[in-house]
Amino acid sequence: MAAMPGFSRRTFIFGSAAVAGGVAFGSYGRAQEASSSAAAANPLAAGLGPESAAFNPWVEISPEKIILIAQHADIGQGMGSIQPMMIAEELDLEPGQFEVRFAAPSPAYYNTGFAHELAPFMAPDQSPEAEKARAAALEWLRKAGLQMTGGSSAIPDTYEKLRRAGAMARETLKATAAKRNGVAVADLRTEAGHVILPDGTKISYGALAADAAKMPPVTEVKLRDPSQWRLLGKPMQRLDTRPKVTGELQFGIDRKMDGMVYAAVKLNPNKGQPIKSYDASKAQAMPGVQKIVKVSNGVAVIATNSWYAMKAAEQIDCEWEPSKYPAEQADHWKVVSASFTPEFLGKQWRNDGNVEAGLKEGKLVEAEYRAPYVAHQPLEPLSGLGIVTDHGMEIWLGHQTPQSVQDIAAAAIGMKPEQVIFHNEWSGGSFGHRLEFENVRVLAEIANQMRGTPVKLVFSREQDFLQDIPRQIAMGRYKGSIKDGKIVAADFQVAATAPFKGLLERMGTHPKDPDSQLAVGIWNMYYDIPNYHAASYEVQGLSPSTTWRSVGASANGFFTESFIDELIHAAGRDPLQARIELCKIPIYRKLLETVGEMADWKGPLGNGKGRGVAFVEAFGTGVAEIVEVTMTDQGIRIDKVWVAADVGKVVDPVNFENQVQGGVVWGLGHAMNCELTYAKGGVQQTNYNHHEAMRMYQCPVIAVRGLENDYTARGIGEPPVPPAAPALANAIFAATGKRIREMPFNKFIDFV
Amino acid sequence: MYELTVNGTKHRVDVVPEMPLLWVLRDELGLTSTKYGCGIAQCGVCTVQIDGAAVRSCQARIADVAGKSVTTIEAVGGGKLHPVQEAWIEHQVAQCGYCQIGQMMQAISLLDVNPNPSDEDINRVMSGNLCRCGTYERIRAAIHTAAAKMGGA
Numbered sequence: 001m002a003a004m005p006g007f008s009r010r011t012f013i014f015g016s017a018a019v020a021g022g023v024a025f026g027s028y029g030r031a032q033e034a035s036s037s038a039a040a041a042n043p044l045a046a047g048l049g050p051e052s053a054a055f056n057p058w059v060e061i062s063p064e065k066i067i068l069i070a071q072h073a074d075i076g077q078g079m080g081s082i083q084p085m086m087i088a089e090e091l092d093l094e095p096g097q098f099e100v101r102f103a104a105p106s107p108a109y110y111n112t113g114f115a116h117e118l119a120p121f122m123a124p125d126q127s128p129e130a131e132k133a134r135a136a137a138l139e140w141l142r143k144a145g146l147q148m149t150g151g152s153s154a155i156p157d158t159y160e161k162l163r164r165a166g167a168m169a170r171e172t173l174k175a176t177a178a179k180r181n182g183v184a185v186a187d188l189r190t191e192a193g194h195v196i197l198p199d200g201t202k203i204s205y206g207a208l209a210a211d212a213a214k215m216p217p218v219t220e221v222k223l224r225d226p227s228q229w230r231l232l233g234k235p236m237q238r239l240d241t242r243p244k245v246t247g248e249l250q251f252g253i254d255r256k257m258d259g260m261v262y263a264a265v266k267l268n269p270n271k272g273q274p275i276k277s278y279d280a281s282k283a284q285a286m287p288g289v290q291k292i293v294k295v296s297n298g299v300a301v302i303a304t305n306s307w308y309a310m311k312a313a314e315q316i317d318c319e320w321e322p323s324k325y326p327a328e329q330a331d332h333w334k335v336v337s338a339s340f341t342p343e344f345l346g347k348q349w350r351n352d353g354n355v356e357a358g359l360k361e362g363k364l365v366e367a368e369y370r371a372p373y374v375a376h377q378p379l380e381p382l383s384g385l386g387i388v389t390d391h392g393m394e395i396w397l398g399h400q401t402p403q404s405v406q407d408i409a410a411a412a413i414g415m416k417p418e419q420v421i422f423h424n425e426w427s428g429g430s431f432g433h434r435l436e437f438e439n440v441r442v443l444a445e446i447a448n449q450m451r452g453t454p455v456k457l458v459f460s461r462e463q464d465f466l467q468d469i470p471r472q473i474a475m476g477r478y479k480g481s482i483k484d485g486k487i488v489a490a491d492f493q494v495a496a497t498a499p500f501k502g503l504l505e506r507m508g509t510h511p512k513d514p515d516s517q518l519a520v521g522i523w524n525m526y527y528d529i530p531n532y533h534a535a536s537y538e539v540q541g542l543s544p545s546t547t548w549r550s551v552g553a554s555a556n557g558f559f560t561e562s563f564i565d566e567l568i569h570a571a572g573r574d575p576l577q578a579r580i581e582l583c584k585i586p587i588y589r590k591l592l593e594t595v596g597e598m599a600d601w602k603g604p605l606g607n608g609k610g611r612g613v614a615f616v617e618a619f620g621t622g623v624a625e626i627v628e629v630t631m632t633d634q635g636i637r638i639d640k641v642w643v644a645a646d647v648g649k650v651v652d653p654v655n656f657e658n659q660v661q662g663g664v665v666w667g668l669g670h671a672m673n674c675e676l677t678y679a680k681g682g683v684q685q686t687n688y689n690h691h692e693a694m695r696m697y698q699c700p701v702i703a704v705r706g707l708e709n710d711y712t713a714r715g716i717g718e719p720p721v722p723p724a725a726p727a728l729a730n731a732i733f734a735a736t737g738k739r740i741r742e743m744p745f746n747k748f749i750d751f752v
Numbered sequence: 753m754y755e756l757t758v759n760g761t762k763h764r765v766d767v768v769p770e771m772p773l774l775w776v777l778r779d780e781l782g783l784t785s786t787k788y789g790c791g792i793a794q795c796g797v798c799t800v801q802i803d804g805a806a807v808r809s810c811q812a813r814i815a816d817v818a819g820k821s822v823t824t825i826e827a828v829g830g831g832k833l834h835p836v837q838e839a840w841i842e843h844q845v846a847q848c849g850y851c852q853i854g855q856m857m858q859a860i861s862l863l864d865v866n867p868n869p870s871d872e873d874i875n876r877v878m879s880g881n882l883c884r885c886g887t888y889e890r891i892r893a894a895i896h897t898a899a900a901k902m903g904g905a
Contacts, residue, residue: 078847240846240849244849244852246826247826256782305767306779307775379787379851427848428848431884458788658844659847661886662886664886687791688789688882692882693884
């Protein structure tokens with residue numbers, strides 16, 4: 001990767017161009033080159049009190065307390081707990097002996113976990129070339145300094161790094177105690193926040209901090225073997241469980257400040273377009289209303305209570321600039337359908353054998369699939385607290401890309417990014433929503449017109465739906481041929497709006513590479529099909545789209561695994577057995593075998609029951625799922641789901657199971673009944689009654705098994721999502737003989 | 753001016769009669785453990801008890817709550833954790849946790865009426881509470897555990 005693209009301050013791009021043939025993370029830019037200053041190397045150093053030590057960007061110890069830094073945002077996936085626990089494992093701290101603080105924006109917290117996605121080699125590839133490309137990507141990421149939570153990368157990023165941070169702090173503390181007491185480091189041990197001298201005397205880490213700060217940090221450390229772990233890899237209590245149960249935990253929306261006012265907004269439902277004019281005379285006279293201010297794409301009401309503000313905002317008559325994309329949904333589909341042309345080709349991702357010739361052999365199978373726009377809608381609506389003064393802005397909200405919050409807020413108010421102080425908050429879910437900036441930009445614009453006054457912005461659920469930048473709209477055109485019970489050839493083509501490129505553009509870069517997310521599920525397709533072609537087409541001129549839990553794979557996984565099922569059926573084979581035989585990667589084959597064992601798969605069930613299987617690898621994590629359904633008088637009932645996932649190492653087993661179950665619920669629920677449709681330029685679904693997903697009565701039993709055969713630690717936040725929809729569709733086919741090729745499925749079949 | 757009792761403490765608030773209890777709690781009294789989710793009784797995250805009954809606080813007008821006694825999650829255990837809260841910790845139900853306050857308020861109300869609910873009973877009563885993280889299986893398990901703790905099972 002000699003030709004890693006160069007970068008200039010605030011506008012660099014990295015991409016796949018340097019390495020030929022394969023997928024890359026895509027291009028993305030991060031605002032600034034990582035500085036080599038001391039502050040950039042360790043952002044904790046600047047704010048350090050007397051007698052305190054910051055051993056590295058993740059550990060701060062003073063005589064009063066120990067603070068462990070969580071660089072990844074907690075959006076419900078548990079990183080607010082797992083990150084400090086990884087440090088505590090090596091630092092010999094017990095839960096309760098430390099506080100957790102979310103990291104400030106800093107290149108010191110660059111995400112190493114993107115290296116695998118960035119390098120254009122498939123996840124199982126351990127060849128020297130692949131590892132070399134990953135190493136080059138890592139070096140590039142270090143220079144880029146991008147701090148971001150996403151792409152199921154938090155565990156891959158932190159698994160070694162944070163244990164190392166803990167070990168470095170521990171060894172430095174031991175070296176300090178050794179020097180102070182005139183004993184050998186080798187004779188010291190650590191336990192529960194103390195260094196223990198040979199005579200059994202315990203010295204607390206806090207008592208060593210002042211001296212430790214003057215010591216050269218010990219950087220050569222050996223990580224403990226997992227067999228020695230006290231905390232990790234065993235069922236452990238998430239640190240945030242108790243405060244979330246008592247109600248003490250404050251989410252971003254709960255943050256208060258003296259003198260704070262409340263703001264609600266009415267924004268242009270034609271996404272990305274400004275407001276032309278408005279009449280707020282009715283709103284102005286409503287109770288609690290203090291002020292009405294214009295923002296670039298709408299109006300905000302300032303009031304003494306967020307309910308007063310929301311009610312008044314509803315009463316403002318606005319004239320909107322119309323959308324640049326088609327106003328009506330049917331026209332969106334027409335555009336997608338017309339995009340399978342060379343003009344819109346993103347990339348030809350695979351071209352194995354001779355597909356044209358292969359398709360002429362045997363029996364041809366063809367199918368078209370659709371995946372609609374879908375909303376994120378975490379239960380905590382978009383919100384935030386901000387205050388702007390003549391010197392800068394301070395902003396509190398939950399976000400996955402801290403540096404971009406600074407960039408977006410600063411740009412909105414004509415300041416510099418370094419003038420924006422960002423405090424990350426616990427988030428009430430995200431699913432990709434908190435990678436976007438609708439609340440950030442609007443809050444900055446409002447607070448800038450209320451200088452000196454803290455402003456709490458809360459989007460009404462309706463405004464949140466209307467401004468939600470959705471999952472990509474996608475269509476798959478799939479062909480395959482069957483001869484002598486075997487798949488001879490296959491051609492998988494997907495046309496979709498580009499979700500990741502869209503996000504990057506809104507972050508301020510303009511990537512030229514194809515959107516690698518549209519390759520997931522068609523490029524990394526591991527079945528042995530001798531003649532295979534895969535290509536993505538990037539649809540232009542439709543709704544902005546963004547990353548929605550599992551991103552490209554959420555649509556492509558459904559298309560590919562549904563069509564593989566159709567081919568296997570046409571070949572007269574068993575859906576599970578055929579997949580096991582076709583799968584070329586041993587650890588993935590093992591997942592299919594495992595899920596089959598878990599479900600005791602023995603072929604068709606009969607009696608209105610059916611099972612479907614699917615396997616997708618996304619973000620490096622292979623996941624196999626089996627769904628069992630029954631056709632009842634009231635419709636399809638989902639009875640049970642079995643999941644086998646390989647993450648290399650299960651760090652937090654209870655949370656792992658919870659994440660997998662949640663991913664399955666997410667995948668099934670949205671496949672069943674969710675879509676966003678445009679009319680007059682805005683989405684028609686504005687609350688949960690229009691976009692319900694799964695409720696408890698529909699939730700099956702979900703059995704989970706984590707395997708550890710993969711060679712490196714992988715994430716689990718997103719990978720359980722993609723196989724859920726195709727496994728359900730395949731189960732419905734097995735139970736009813738009906739193939740459903742479009743989400744949401746409730747357009748074609750009833751669910752209990 | 754309306755008077756209401758929240759967790760045993762009397763409060764007076766000067767708001768319009770239509771203001772839902774949710775925003776009285778959150779923005780007038782600063783009691784933010786009760787969450788805003790949808791505003792139209794579709795998600796259940798704002799569930800509190802009014803005179804002992806589970807109610808969606810986004811739908812309860814302050815004029816109708818005046819003089820009544822409101823209980824939020826802080827007070828359900830009477831100074832210690834309620835068995836439902838203990839069960840939620842034991843099963844590590846929460847992911848993001850934003851909906852869980854409302855889930856527990858609803859579960860407490862369910863167990864008041866039905867000390868030993870079946871899965872079907874749980875599904876029926878709890879299906880008005882959305883969880884976008886998908887913790888439904890753990891919620892069901894935690895309710896069974898809480899029922900056992902409370903002597904119902």
